[in-house]
Amino acid sequence: MKLYIKNMVCGRCKLIVKSELENLGISLKSIELGEVETIENINVTQKKQIAELLLSFGFELIDDKRGKTIEKIKNLIRELVHQKDNELEMNLSDYLSQKLNTEYSSLSNLFSDVEGITIEKYFILQKIERVKELLMYDEMSLSEIAYTLNYSSVAYLSNQFKKITGLTPSHFKNLKIKKRFNIDEL
CATH class of the missing domain: 1.10.10.60 (Homeodomain-like)
Structure with missing residues (x-):
């Protein structure tokens, strides 16, 4: 099962989320910025418990599709700039479209509507x-x-x-x- 988490911005965030989820007895398959994949399914009670725990560290579970897409855009940009030193071999719009398999105009409109700034400004x-x-x-x-x-x-x-x-x-x-x-x- 995949969980999408807002405000995971660095390696330390990944360590905190990993540690806290494992303390709850949740086995992880993978963990990336903004995304955790668990081995077993998470029930509603566990999900609520996870949401409360993550909130205490400044993270937030994302349930809606729009929020997940926004967080994916942010994470791709942060990873590109902070970890890959902007090693971009194509323009940003093509990169995001390719990674998210979505037309850039849709991504751009969604991002601007929700965040109040353009993807380029971010x-x-x-x-x-x-x-x-x-x-x-x-x-x-x-x-x-x-x-x-x-x-x-x-x-x-x-x-x-x-x-x-x-x-x-x-x-x-x-x-x-x-x-x-x-x-x-x-």
């Missing part, structure tokens, strides 16, 4: 979050980050970053270093 926001993360690690130059995340230029990345955050990448990086330095002084 994709950009995820890329900017990844840029922030890479800036914090301080292991790559801005041009390496731009290349890794498929930006056409450092200038384009910088402009998009400033438009979203209100800061240039270097200003963001300097602010984070100052905040870290102040914390270390305590």
Whole structure:
């Protein structure tokens, strides 16, 4: 049986969900971002218990088809940006259509209706979050980050970053270093 779970965004989320479900005595066949497959069927009582438990960790069981599709879109984008460093060999619309076996216009309309932003805007926001993360690690130059995340230029990345955050990448990086330095002084 498949369970769809909202707000699973990273490997730690998968570990928490796996651990908690196993503590309930539920055997898992597989676990991915936003999706768990159990070996046995889950009855209504167990499903309610799972929903309450997951909610205490900030996760939410998704029962409706629209919600499942939205979560699949988000998970594919997060995985693409945060784990595969945007290794996209086709445009995003074709990628999502292919992965979800659905026309992109349907996916786009559904996403915009439910989330209030376009898929493209969500994709950009995820890329900017990844840029922030890479800036914090301080292991790559801005041009390496731009290349890794498929930006056409450092200038384009910088402009998009400033438009979203209100800061240039270097200003963001300097602010984070100052905040870290102040914390270390305590």
